Amino acid sequence: MPSWFPALASILLASLPVIIWINIIHRQGEEKSLYVKTFLIGTLSVIPPFILIILFDKVPSLDVYAYIKETVADAALAAVMTNVVVGIVEEIAKNVIVRVIDKRHPEYIQTITSALKLSICAGLGFSFAENIFYFYNIWIDERYGAADLFSTFIFRSLFTMCGHMIFSGIFGYYFGIGKFAADETEFARWEQKISPLMWLARLVSRMTGKLTIVVVRELNNLKGLFLAMGLHATFNASLDMEHKLPSIMVVLLSAIYIAYLFQTKSGHLFFSMTKRKASTMAARDEDVVLELLGMWTREGKYKEVNDICDRLLERDPFNNVVKMFKAKAADNEKMKKVFTSLKAVFEKNKGVQTSQQGIGTLLDVNDEKVVLELMKTWYKEEKYKEVLDVANRLLERNPQSQGAKLLLEKAIDKQKVEEVFNSLSKLFKD
Secondary structure, three states: OOOOHHHHHHHHHHHHHHHHHHHHHOOOOOOHHHHHHHHHHHHHHHHHHHHHHHHHHHOHHHOHHHHHHHHOOOHHHHHHHHHHHHHHHHHHHHHHHHHHHHHHOHHHOOOHHHHHHHHHHHHHHHHHHHHHHHHHHHHHOOOOOHHHHHHHHHHHHHHHHHHHHHHHHHHHHHHHHHHOHHHHHHHHHHHOOOOHHHHHHHHHHHHHOOOHHHHHHHHHHHHHHHHHHHHHHHHHHHHHOOOHHHHHHHHHHHHHHHHHHHHOOHHHOOOOOOOOOOOOOOHHHHHHHHHHHHHHHHHOOHHHHHHHHHHHHHHOOOOHHHHHHHHHHHHHHHHHHHHHHHHHHHHHHHHHHHHHOOOOOOOOHHHHHHHHHHHHHHHHOOOHHHHHHHHHHHHHHOOOOHHHHHHHHHHHHHHHHHHHHHHHHHHHHO
16 A cells, blocks of 8 residues: 555545535535635634644643643543643633634624634534544554544544534534624623623723723634634543543534524524614614614613614615614514423423323413314324324313314224224234
């Protein structure tokens, strides 16, 4: 086997999941080359950790890993602390890459979601470069075989690579918020909802003399970085202690959070970096309307907020703060519906338990419609047992439900026919 073959094979193996992930991240209408460029630049983020290793080798007094091993008596704890440091160093390296990309090409990031996606691509680049070294070391080590290489390929391509992208994505989200700090700060002022971060930014601004916007930007960057480092460190430590469930939960919950961020309208809001067109509305009048929007947002009147925003944008179409009120009202309304649905589900379960105890509770008309639709779906899928069970429970709570009675009768008839065919089938088999 030529000496170059293991290296080439490792590169090809590491490239396979990258092609899949890039296509998952990319959406129709977006420029794929932008993600590919960011991915390629992201591969450079492996350089700082390697530089540190070389530096520690040349200057032993600076070797953090050696210091941990010498001072921590418990070998397991020392290994965990070392992995925590590794996670922190890697996230800082990816953070630097994202900052450099935005510095050289600020036009790449014009929405919070684009900041999130590009950061994910940077994390993908780091994981790709790291995977090459893992695959190569296993390939040339005679102690390992094809099965070890395959299992490592699957684990690192699906799980570890996903973790790197998610941790980077969380930083990218807050990096995007920080980049558009001017509009975020203005929005917070009208919303009159002072977050701890905004309060701290104002305090630091007074103490240092820096603009509040600049402080807000850096604090958001640090917030995203610390979250990414904390999750990465927890992930590494859990794996090192052979507690796979916590590491799986870290990746899974973080992935759910990233999926939610992708769905928010505020994340896709386009922030124009060019000079904005003047409003046709007097500044004083617009301020009054913005104050009203802030009050209605706090009171949860999202429909009213949306209506006013539509009217205001007709007069001032380039006002990012108004766009943020509209987008966040839509996001909050969606979340409100989710929580309402969950609450209804728990109330239904509670109502079923109560009816089983002999205390009947009427079911809301809208909730009954949802249940009936579900029963119809089950009926089409020939799940007659489930239809019978739910129909009986529904009739306990609402004895006059014609829909439940009809589906109950149909399910009974279908179940009888099914039992007849089953009996005949057994008879002929015998």
